Amino acid sequence: MQQLVEDLMSGSRRAAARLISLVENDAPLKRELLKEIFPHTGKAYVIGVTGAPGSGKSSLVDCLLQQMRADDLKIGVIGVDPTSPFSGGAILGDRIRMQEHALDRDIFIRSMGTRGSLGGLARATREAIQVLDAFGKDVVLIETVGVGQSEVDIVRTADSTMVVLTPAGGDSVQTIKAGIMEIADIFVINKADLPGAERTATEINMMLDMKESDQWRPPVLSAVSVRSEGIGAVWDCLKDHRRFMEESGRLMEIRRERVRRELTEQVEYLVKNRIWDQVKEQIELESLLEKIVLRREDPYSAAYELLEQINFYSEG
Numbered sequence: 001m002q003q004l005v006e007d008l009m010s011g012s013r014r015a016a017a018r019l020i021s022l023v024e025n026d027a028p029l030k031r032e033l034l035k036e037i038f039p040h041t042g043k044a045y046v047i048g049v050t051g052a053p054g055s056g057k058s059s060l061v062d063c064l065l066q067q068m069r070a071d072d073l074k075i076g077v078i079g080v081d082p083t084s085p086f087s088g089g090a091i092l093g094d095r096i097r098m099q100e101h102a103l104d105r106d107i108f109i110r111s112m113g114t115r116g117s118l119g120g121l122a123r124a125t126r127e128a129i130q131v132l133d134a135f136g137k138d139v140v141l142i143e144t145v146g147v148g149q150s151e152v153d154i155v156r157t158a159d160s161t162m163v164v165l166t167p168a169g170g171d172s173v174q175t176i177k178a179g180i181m182e183i184a185d186i187f188v189i190n191k192a193d194l195p196g197a198e199r200t201a202t203e204i205n206m207m208l209d210m211k212e213s214d215q216w217r218p219p220v221l222s223a224v225s226v227r228s229e230g231i232g233a234v235w236d237c238l239k240d241h242r243r244f245m246e247e248s249g250r251l252m253e254i255r256r257e258r259v260r261r262e263l264t265e266q267v268e269y270l271v272k273n274r275i276w277d278q279v280k281e282q283i284e285l286e287s288l289l290e291k292i293v294l295r296r297e298d299p300y301s302a303a304y305e306l307l308e309q310i311n312f313y314s315e316g
């Protein structure tokens with residue numbers, strides 16, 4: 001493992017791929033490994049890209065990669081599909097130009113699907129970002145399909161979040177979930193070659209106007225990814241947002257918040273496992289459950305008693 005980490009630092013793509021698989025599969029080595037790479041992280045800027053299925057996220061990411069390479073940045077791309085249990089499927093493999101990028105040594109592309117829980121996916125995504133950060137990527141792009149809470153959890157890992165919309169006929173804006181309004185730093189109306197793009201932009205701007213003003217008002221841009229139109233402006237906007245995050249102190253703030261969340265999560269995880277190990281060792285859980293099912297005991301008191309019995313909790 002030491003060797004793997006060393007290989008990662010010296011730029012081995014194979015090592016990066018292996019390490020991401022290890023974290024994705026929750027390998028026993030994982031904790032040691034993350035500890036090992038941690039001192040080498042904290043440099044990558046993380047950009048989240050989310051939006052409805054088929055809105056053109058991959059096409060847009062593809063275009064952005066060209067812009068970023070022109071700025072001589074090293075980039076990692078992680079495609080996360082919370083709807084798919086498979087990794088490697090949904091996202092980028094099908095995009096031919098993306099495959100061209102895959103030959104570029106300074107671009108590393110990887111897909112991930114749900115293995116186990118969605119919470120697990122958010123965690124695995126975070127850990128994969130750490131690997132790519134240590135690998136020396138300047139920017140890590142996360143593409144995730146917008147399907148509810150899962151993508152909100154995933155983009156919480158991003159320093160800047162871009163929401164991709166399409167001009168829809170009818171009640172387009174009603175379909176934008178409240179959560180999405182909250183997480184967007186930049187809106188991109190992709191497929192602006194289709195009718196209704198302008199109206200969609202107006203509607204979003206109106207929604208933004210109703211929100212109380214923040215230091216950063218999310219800009220609403222239009223793009224046609226299939227023709228590489230409007231991409232320069234999107235990239236400029238992302239750079240503006242990054243500058244804002246850095247100069248206003250917001251970046252430090254959200255990164256601190258993230259560390260707090262991760263630490264809390266980790267402690268809860270360890271405590272929970274520890275307690276359940278002891279409970280399983282010391283307590284006949286099945287008969288207790290049976291009692292509750294038969295209404296001879298209530299679950300509220302049972303929980304207290306259980307913790308008292310393993311000497312975790314001592315109060316009446």
Ligand SMILES: Nc1nc2c(ncn2[C@@H]2O[C@H](COP(=O)(O)OP(=O)(O)OP(=O)(O)O)[C@@H](O)[C@H]2O)c(=O)[nH]1
Binds near residue numbers: 056060090193
């Ligand atoms: N007309 C038009 N079609 C576009 C545009 N951008 C992407 N598309 C098409 O929309 C379809 C979906 O594009 P993707 O980039 O795969 O969309 P996605 O959001 O990554 O899709 P998922 O990852 O499956 O959610 C493809 O057929 C694209 O060719 C655009 O600007 N205009």
Ligand SMILES: [Mg+2]
Binds near residue numbers: 059090143
């Ligand atoms: Mg995609």
